[in-house]
Amino acid sequence: xKVAALSGGVGGAKLAEGLARAGAELTVIANTGxxxxxxxLSISPDIDSLVYALAGLADRERGWGRADxxxxxxxxxxxxxxxxxxxxxxxxxxMHVIRSQRLAAGEPLSxxxxxxxxxxxxxxxxxxxxDQRLRxxxxxxxxPLAFQHYFVRERTAPRVTGFTFEGAGTARPAPxxxxxxxxxxxxxxxxxxxxISIDPILAVAGYRDAVRDAVCVxxxxxxxxxxxxxxxxxxELGLKPSSAAxxxxxxxxxxxxxxxxxxxxxxxxVEAEGVRAVVVPTLMAGPExxxxxxxxxxEA
Amino acid sequence: xKVAALSGGVGGAKLAEGLARAGAELTVIANTGxxxxxxxLSISPDIDSLVYALAGLADRERGWGRADxxxxxxxxxxxxxxxxxxxxxxxxxxMHVIRSQRLAAGEPLSxxxxxxxxxxxxxxxxxxxxDQRLRxxxxxxxxPLAFQHYFVRERTAPRVTGFTFEGAGTARPAPxxxxxxxxxxxxxxxxxxxxISIDPILAVAGYRDAVRDAVCVxxxxxxxxxxxxxxxxxxELGLKPSSAAxxxxxxxxxxxxxxxxxxxxxxxxVEAEGVRAVVVPTLMAGPExxxxxxxxxxEA
Numbered sequence: 001x002k003v004a005a006l007s008g009g010v011g012g013a014k015l016a017e018g019l020a021r022a023g024a025e026l027t028v029i030a031n032t033g034x035x036x037x038x039x040x041l042s043i044s045p046d047i048d049s050l051v052y053a054l055a056g057l058a059d060r061e062r063g064w065g066r067a068d069x070x071x072x073x074x075x076x077x078x079x080x081x082x083x084x085x086x087x088x089x090x091x092x093x094x095m096h097v098i099r100s101q102r103l104a105a106g107e108p109l110s111x112x113x114x115x116x117x118x119x120x121x122x123x124x125x126x127x128x129x130x131d132q133r134l135r136x137x138x139x140x141x142x143x144p145l146a147f148q149h150y151f152v153r154e155r156t157a158p159r160v161t162g163f164t165f166e167g168a169g170t171a172r173p174a175p176x177x178x179x180x181x182x183x184x185x186x187x188x189x190x191x192x193x194x195x196i197s198i199d200p201i202l203a204v205a206g207y208r209d210a211v212r213d214a215v216c217v218x219x220x221x222x223x224x225x226x227x228x229x230x231x232x233x234x235x236e237l238g239l240k241p242s243s244a245a246x247x248x249x250x251x252x253x254x255x256x257x258x259x260x261x262x263x264x265x266x267x268x269x270v271e272a273e274g275v276r277a278v279v280v281p282t283l284m285a286g287p288e289x290x291x292x293x294x295x296x297x298x299e300a
Numbered sequence: 301x302k303v304a305a306l307s308g309g310v311g312g313a314k315l316a317e318g319l320a321r322a323g324a325e326l327t328v329i330a331n332t333g334x335x336x337x338x339x340x341l342s343i344s345p346d347i348d349s350l351v352y353a354l355a356g357l358a359d360r361e362r363g364w365g366r367a368d369x370x371x372x373x374x375x376x377x378x379x380x381x382x383x384x385x386x387x388x389x390x391x392x393x394x395m396h397v398i399r400s401q402r403l404a405a406g407e408p409l410s411x412x413x414x415x416x417x418x419x420x421x422x423x424x425x426x427x428x429x430x431d432q433r434l435r436x437x438x439x440x441x442x443x444p445l446a447f448q449h450y451f452v453r454e455r456t457a458p459r460v461t462g463f464t465f466e467g468a469g470t471a472r473p474a475p476x477x478x479x480x481x482x483x484x485x486x487x488x489x490x491x492x493x494x495x496i497s498i499d500p501i502l503a504v505a506g507y508r509d510a511v512r513d514a515v516c517v518x519x520x521x522x523x524x525x526x527x528x529x530x531x532x533x534x535x536e537l538g539l540k541p542s543s544a545a546x547x548x549x550x551x552x553x554x555x556x557x558x559x560x561x562x563x564x565x566x567x568x569x570v571e572a573e574g575v576r577a578v579v580v581p582t583l584m585a586g587p588e589x590x591x592x593x594x595x596x597x598x599e600a
Contacts, residue, residue, distance in 0.1 A: 076390075082398045098339070098380050120380070
């Protein structure tokens with residue numbers, strides 16, 4: 001089955017791995033609003049989470065980066081007075097160095113990503129939301145913050161008031177992204193943060209019109225985000241963290257919301273938004289869980 | 301004693317460490333003709349050898365790079381299809397990343413180097429030959445080669461016919477270099493390759509006039525270079541690899557050539573070039589050897 005999925009990082013990457021294991025002919029459209037330049041390197045955290053998950057290189061325990069990672073670079077960087085608030089593993093650095101070098105040589109991010117996936121023997125496609133610059137600014141009570149500054153440096157502490165997606169007005173979907181959505185037999189919105197992982201993609205002209213009848217897996221379980229600040233953001237935006245709020249957020253884009261058994265009582269509220277609720281276990285502790293959840297998404 | 305030393309990489313770095321241990325108030329003027337851009341990073345191999353030696357971080361067995369190094373980056377780089385002909389250790393990468401970032405931000409190489417030495421608590425100064433671009437091209441029978449391509453990728457196999465120092469015509473000595481030479485009570489030419497480590501420095505306007513009455517330690521012992529292609533180059537240039545050839549090469553710049561006991565028979569030939577020969581053990585197996593040799597250089 002041809003599947004196109006919109007995804008952020010870790011949670012979305014787990015479902016993407018499950019979809020690939022379940023035999024989907026998969027194109028993942030990856031959020032690039034979290035991308036940033038750090039230490040002179042071009043870093044694309046969500047693309048990397050997807051690539052590592054699909055290549056079987058991801059560290060499942062830590063929840064980000066590569067398995068069997070070492071940290072000599074960070075130790076030496078600190079000793080030399082470099083910025084150490086963003087952790088870069090020694091092996092992970094190879095990804096950033098190669099990407100930075102090829103981008104500096106004029107290659108688009110989509111081509112660099114495709115080449116890396118090919119090299120790693122990954123059949124699934126990962127297409128950046130856009131090859132142009134797209135940067136999520138988190139508006140907070142203390143002023144706007146670049147996403148990684150909000151997320152990593154400030155540990156999501158500042159109270160959120162809104163989001164700005166710099167560059168979204170002029171960015172264009174990367175080659176293959178709209179085609180994948182058009183040809184997909186199933187469009188999936190991964191269990192990613194709606195505000196900072198999926199909305200930056202949808203802010204690029206073309207995506208909102210191309211996403212229809214999607215199946216979304218809710219990133220909220222029992223009023224909390226499995227990982228990351230989604231629930232905290234909902235609260236700060238005056239919403240009750242819930243799958244019903246997710247259903248409302250994606251109204252018009254999704255036909256089905258897969259919610260966790262813990263939230264079975266929310267099914268009626270979800271359906272009141274005009275979205276079908278499918279109640280199943282949604283926690284992905286390992287690739288088998290992810291594949292099982294993926295099959296439910298494909299069959300929904 | 302105020303000492304200014306001209307140096308290339310490993311051999312020179314050993315003597316520089318010895319000079320610092322011997323209590324010299326040391327400024328090392330470092331060859332930058334080997335500098336190159338690789339994987340989008342600005343790499344200054346001779347500066348790094350000097351910094352690591354003076355900070356006590358150098359790997360003495362391997363002869364280059366840092367002690368206790370790990371190699372995850374290179375393994376991952378190879379798996380991703382990156383260029384692996386030049387080895388970069390995980391901790392060593394921090395140096396290149398910080399330097400590249402600061403150079404890209406417009407800081408001169410001399411300032412970046414000074415900041416790193418300060419951070420590492422090194423009292424000695426390392427001043428790049430120049431803050432401008434200087435690039436050694438090795439002319440060979442099969443055409444010119446960028447230095448690192450000749451040295452690392454081609455393993456010094458091509459037959460050498462000459463050298464070109466790109467940028468030397470317009471480069472200026474980095475701040476502090478000529479002052480150090482002017483104020484030095486002792487000028488030292490380290491046991492570095494005359495053609496590719498010292499000549500690129502001397503090719504920058506101002507240095508040749510500022511170097512006078514120097515003491516040089518010969519890089520040739522028993523007709524061979526302790527490390528690197530100096531002897532092979534001499535042969536290919538039609539010279540007999542010898543300390544006498546070194547004396548002739550530096551005629552007008554040096555007053556004394558320190559040669560190894562194994563070459564005591566060359567003393568007369570050295571003195572025939574108008575250069576005083578000092579015959580002592582010159583092999584530096586460790587920092588104690590280096591300090592002992594440095595004391596001889598300071599007292600010569």
